[in-house]
Amino acid sequence: MASRSPKPPAAPGSDRELRADARRNREQVLRTAQRLFAAEGLGVSLDEIARRAGVGPGTVHRHFPSKEALYLAVSIDQLKQLAAEGEALAATGDPAALFTLLSRMMSSGAENAAVKSALLAAEFDVRTAAPDVAADLTSRVADLLGRAHAVGVVRPDLTADEVMALVAGAFAAIRHANAESSPERSARIARLILDGLRPRTTS
Structure with missing residues (x-):
């Protein structure tokens, strides 16, 4: 079978080059917005985000x-990043990788609580807006949960739906404790919740 010849580089000014450039700009804006919203709140203007991202x-x-x-796009992008992290963790073969992913999910939620609150206030639902992305993340969690079940590092009665509900509950707990701006306090709340997923020991 003849080998496929590599695609030639995009010519300067071609549609393909422009599309790639537009994707890079969009990703840069998303990363910048995510960082600024977490550090400075939602009052950052779109023009300031553009300036910090180095675009017009x-x-x-x-x-x-x-x-x-932009809030919605930031949240969807976070789900994509978490799903990709779940895929990478699955490749490590670590049976406790579920806890690593859930910790990251809770940390991400704490860092971007203001964005999530704004979406709720505007009646935006990320799961409805991007069902495929949300389903992909849930699938990654279910896969890691199955591996954790196989070696007994989580409660045997735990389901993927319950895990996702507990992650959502963690966001609410972190907000209730006003711990969004304290990585130490939000991490402690996350640890308390994750400890509840481990098998019960008998004394």
């Missing part, structure tokens, strides 16, 4: 016509 204001407004659209 028109680029940001073209991709994200409103703050709500």
Whole structure:
């Protein structure tokens, strides 16, 4: 069978190069927005996000016509990152990788609690807006949970739906404790919740 010849590099100014450039700009805006929202709150303007991302204001407004659209995109991007992390953890073969992923999910939720609250206030549901992405993350959690069950590092009666519900509950607990801005306090709350997933020991 003849080997496939590699794609030639995109010519300067070609549609393919422009599409790649637009994707890079969008990703840079998302990363910058995520960082600024977590560090400085939701009052950061789209123009300031553009300046910090090193792109023109028109680029940001073209991709994200409103703050709500940017909030939603940031949240969906986080789910994609977490799903990718789950896939990478599965490849390590670590039976306790479930706890690593859940810790990261809770940390991500704490860091971006303001964005999630804004979406709730605007009646945006990430699971409805990006069902495939949400389902992919749930699938990664279910896979890691199955591996954890196989070696007995989690409660045998624990289900993937319960795990996802507990992660959502962790966000609420962290907000209730006003711990969003304290990595130490939010991490402690996460540890307390994760400890409840481990097998019960008999004395």
